[in-house]
Amino acid sequence: MNAPQTGPTDHTAAEDQDAGSPACVMSFNANDASGASGIGADIATISAMGAHALPVVTSLLIRDSAEVFESHEIDSDAIVDQARSVLEDVTIASWKVGFLGSADGISAVAEILSDYTDIPLVSYLPNMSWLEEDAQMAYLEAFRELILPSSHVLVGNHKTLTDFLLPEWDAERAPSARELAVAAAEHGCGYVLVTGVQLPDQFIDNVLASPQGAVAGERFERFEASFVGAGDTLSAALAAILASGTELDVAVSEALSFLDQALDSGFRPGxxxxxxxxFFWALPPGEQPPEGVVTDESTHPEMDDANIPPPHARNVH
Known part of the structure; x- marks a missing residue:
């Protein structure tokens, strides 16, 4: 059975890039001063994938490496001006949407996206339990009405997407990735990339699905560490890979592999x-990770002379 044609089918901005120049990815996200998530995570990830990040700040998160305390909105006109100034000058190849601050911020970003419907959009929905209930409900409703219809792929944790897409779900079993994709498709979204699906035997599944069923995915071994910024990393990596014109199923597998290795080499700054x-792959051959990283060095052979990361033991194909 042939793999589905899951990439953009129209002429894309990736074809307009000057030979040898990196594809440009515009990211709309909050500024997180801890560097763990938000626009800082997007810039680092997009750069690590070989693309050029065009960061548009949508709000200011007040947080540390453990929790979010509050956020401060940025005027919607300022969001639009940031983006329009760059878009009048630079050809972009994909979008990444993260936390947009408020319903007004969502409306501002949606207005921009509506002018570039042929460019693939990767939307990430984080857990926003730290928001007050009224603000959270207004945000999710605006996201559902204005961002989902433009999204090529919606990325999110299994529980977060279940609460968002199927809030009335009351079956004893959790919904499948396909059932979440069906719910997303009702709002115009093409695919969902569902992370953290619990499996037996200490594994979690990460599944790309359409309303017709699962398309691609990877299983990871469950581990104890609590990570910050994994969702932003995965969605930004996917947007960067799609910017090169890669088919969606292949891009998802590559993005998940990148995330897995980035998590395994993760560090605790606070x-x-x-x-x-x-930038796990940037270590010179034979160099050990700095003190504080969570990698078990026994699972990682040294990099070869080409500086290519070795196959990773935590991936189960």
């Missing part, structure tokens, strides 16, 4: 969660 190392 007293909270572990931050993915988006």
């Amino acid at each position: 007293m909270g969660g572990v931050v993915p190392d988006r």
Whole structure:
């Protein structure tokens, strides 16, 4: 059975890039001063994937490496001006949407996206339990109405996407990735990339699905560390890979592999969660990770002379 044609089918901006120049990815996300998530995570990830990040700040997160305390909105006109100024000058190849701050921020970003419908959009929905209930409900409703219809792929944790897409779900079993994709498709979204699906035997599944069923995915071994910024890392990596014109099923497998290795090489900069190392591959051959990383060195042979990361033991294909 042939793999489905899951990439953009129209002429894309990736074809317009000057020979040898990196594809440009515009990311809309909050500024997180801890560097664990948000726009900082997007910039690092997109750069690590060989693309050029065009960061548009949508809000300011007040947080540390353990938790989010609050956020401050940025005027929607300022969001639009940031993006429009760059878009009048630079050809982009894909979008990444993260936390947009508020319903007004969502509306502002959706207005921009509506002018570039042929460019693939990767949307990430984080857990926003730290928001007050009214603000969270307004945000999710605006996201459902304005961002989902433009999304090529919606990325999120299994529980977060279940609460968002199937809030009335009351079956004893959790919904499948396909059932979440069916719910997303009702709002115009093409695919869902569902992470953290619990499996027996200490594994979790990560599944790309359409309303017709599972398309691609990887299983990871479950481990104890609490990570910060994994979702932003995965979605930004996927946007960067799609910017090169890669088919979606292949791009998802590559993005998941990148995330897995970034998590395994993660480090703890403070007293909270572990931050993915988006530049794990940059260590010279034979050099050991710095003190504080969570990698078990016994599972990682040295890199070869080409500086290519070795196959990773935590991936189950």
